[in-house]
Amino acid sequence: MTPEQFFKCLADETRCRCLLLIQQELELCVCELMAALDESQPKISRHLAQLRKCGLLEDRRQGQWVFYRVSPELPAWMVSVLQQTLTSNADYLQTNLTRLQAMGDRPERVNACCA
Amino acid sequence: MTPEQFFKCLADETRCRCLLLIQQELELCVCELMAALDESQPKISRHLAQLRKCGLLEDRRQGQWVFYRVSPELPAWMVSVLQQTLTSNADYLQTNLTRLQAMGDRPERVNACCA
DNA sequence: TTAATATATATGAATATTCATATATATTGC
DNA sequence: GCAATATATATGAATATTCATATATATTAA
Numbered sequence A, B: 001m002t003p004e005q006f007f008k009c010l011a012d013e014t015r016c017r018c019l020l021l022i023q024q025e026l027e028l029c030v031c032e033l034m035a036a037l038d039e040s041q042p043k044i045s046r047h048l049a050q051l052r053k054c055g056l057l058e059d060r061r062q063g064q065w066v067f068y069r070v071s072p073e074l075p076a077w078m079v080s081v082l083q084q085t086l087t088s089n090a091d092y093l094q095t096n097l098t099r100l101q102a103m104g105d106r107p108e109r110v111n112a113c114c115a
Numbered sequence C: 001t002t003a004a005t006a007t008a009t010a011t012g013a014a015t016a017t018t019c020a021t022a023t024a025t026a027t028t029g030c
Numbered sequence D: 001g002c003a004a005t006a007t008a009t010a011t012g013a014a015t016a017t018t019c020a021t022a023t024a025t026a027t028t029a030a
Helices: A003-010 A013-025 A030-037 A041-053 A076-088 A090-102 B003-010 B013-025 B030-037 B041-053 B076-088 B090-102
Strands: A057-062 A065-070 B057-062 B065-070
Touching (some): A003 A076, A003 B003, A013 A030, A030 A041, A041 A065, A076 A090, B013 B030, B013 B041, B013 B065, B041 B065
Antiparallel strands (some): B057 B065
């Protein structure tokens, strides 16, 4: 993936916020991101699909939910850019994190290894 | 500037290459970037104007040439992203740097302070 | 006047959004 | 176990919007 292709993935508000939230929370499902961003389900789902197709995210289904996480194969410099952006833009994400915390009935995580 | 606005600036091949070349060379004029990227003058000029308008670059005119450099007011994390991208993508820029070096009659720099 | 750079406009291409619907899993009542 | 239903997510199709490019023209300095 070229640098500009990587940056294009980050160049949309929905994708940027989803990626940074996932980078911080390790793993989030579609409904959690809908709550955090207050956006429609198809909108979230489409952007996540795009990020997965580009190789930035990977998904796993757990029952009715699909959880997304940053791909473990992502080149180190891209991870570093994500982390640097996250660390330096705490205020940018604050509203989203507040909404996420305020969300009731968040799906429980079950470790893939010992479900 | 929000993170996604910053990344949008980097999300185009022409702008990405120009920015990384300038980050590496400290200062480049339009005709040098035309040579390095082998692109038309209006195309280069337009993208540089956009980067300047967004606050990523600043320009100085020296005689007939206009030199662009990374804005000294750019937030540290953005500079860090630029530098990290540059360092980790040497091969991506190699063709451009070769063409730049091969360019004859490159305009001389005159220091602003002691011209 | 010539060289270097900037800008305006028109057009086409890429991208995002919405709505409706499809699929996959879970739950409830029989 | 088997329907009927609910919930979570994905996707096709239509539309709207944004973005990049090319051409032509303007500006600025030597």
